[in-house]
Amino acid sequence: MFSSRIIRASIVPEHIPDGPDRIENARRVLAHDGAVVVGGLHAESDAIGFATELLGDRLVRVGRQFRADMTTSRREAGLVDAQPVDSRGRKRSFGSPEERMTAHNDGFAFGDHAPDHLFLWCSRPAMPSGGDSFLIDAAALVDLLRDEPRVPGLADFCWNTAIDHSEPNFPLPDPAPIARRTPSGRVQVRFHPYLASCPGAPPGHETMIGVWRAAVDHVRDNGPMFRAEAGEMLCIDNFRVLHGRDGYTDPDRAMSSIWAWTTDALAVPREALDIVAPDLAALHR
Numbered sequence: 001m002f003s004s005r006i007i008r009a010s011i012v013p014e015h016i017p018d019g020p021d022r023i024e025n026a027r028r029v030l031a032h033d034g035a036v037v038v039g040g041l042h043a044e045s046d047a048i049g050f051a052t053e054l055l056g057d058r059l060v061r062v063g064r065q066f067r068a069d070m071t072t073s074r075r076e077a078g079l080v081d082a083q084p085v086d087s088r089g090r091k092r093s094f095g096s097p098e099e100r101m102t103a104h105n106d107g108f109a110f111g112d113h114a115p116d117h118l119f120l121w122c123s124r125p126a127m128p129s130g131g132d133s134f135l136i137d138a139a140a141l142v143d144l145l146r147d148e149p150r151v152p153g154l155a156d157f158c159w160n161t162a163i164d165h166s167e168p169n170f171p172l173p174d175p176a177p178i179a180r181r182t183p184s185g186r187v188q189v190r191f192h193p194y195l196a197s198c199p200g201a202p203p204g205h206e207t208m209i210g211v212w213r214a215a216v217d218h219v220r221d222n223g224p225m226f227r228a229e230a231g232e233m234l235c236i237d238n239f240r241v242l243h244g245r246d247g248y249t250d251p252d253r254a255m256s257s258i259w260a261w262t263t264d265a266l267a268v269p270r271e272a273l274d275i276v277a278p279d280l281a282a283l284h285r
């Protein structure tokens with residue numbers, strides 16, 4: 001359905017070496033490319049410290065959201081598996097560590113309260129291999145789709161048609177297009193496993209969402225992946241760039257997911273968020 005040119009939306013992030021200009025260079029590359037890698041961060045506190053310095057005066061809230069390792073993943077996946085199917089027949093799943101992840105923006109369950117920056121700090125990669133990362137510049141992908149002859153209208157659909165971004169059983173209040181420009185001028189382009197048309201929408205909406213899903217999966221499965229080593233951290237524009245990782249089997253692999261909200265965020269939560277059982281009502285109290 002797609003030509004190989006859409007794989008250009010893949011990002012293999014530039015690695016910024018240590019040095020006096022490291023923060024400035026990382027900031028510049030992050031703004032331009034949507035993602036960047038830094039190394040030499042040997043403790044989670046160093047990683048959060050770097051994120052804090054990188055975002056500077058714009059930072060409102062930053063903190064470790066969760067530790068992604070096999071034990072935590074299996075426990076949380078079990079809790080999510082016990083949650084019921086929703087009224088539209090949709091079911092949440094966190095998947096298993098052995099599976100390649102669906103590309104996503106982090107915090108998608110929280111709608112406008114999602115963090116605008118994401119930091120993935122690797123304390124230990126999978127040995128001897130596995131768990132490689134992938135990044136997709138979703139804003140670039142929508143642009144590339146404009147010239148794909150077999151999916152006419154998809155880019156316009158992404159920009160102009162409000163859809164339901166809710167997770168099953170955790171409804172968000174406001175439908176919104178897949179792609180939008182935020183009040184601060186950032187571009188936000190969203191993808192996760194549960195995108196759905198609004199109730200009562202024409203069937204063509206669900207078809208278009210399916211084609212968007214196929215485009216994202218195509219880039220994920222045909223674009224490059226890369227390995228994050230111990231002490232490295234991926235710094236990601238979580239509005240513009242989708243991320244995920246390949247499957248792994250090493251029980252000692254561990255990454256920390258650090259979420260950050262800047263003055264560009266649409267809304268900033270007052271408390272840490274629970275991804276297993278999102279309390280959306282609390283965000284609006």
Ligand SMILES: [Fe+2]
Nearest residue numbers: 104105106243
């Ligand atoms: Fe994630």
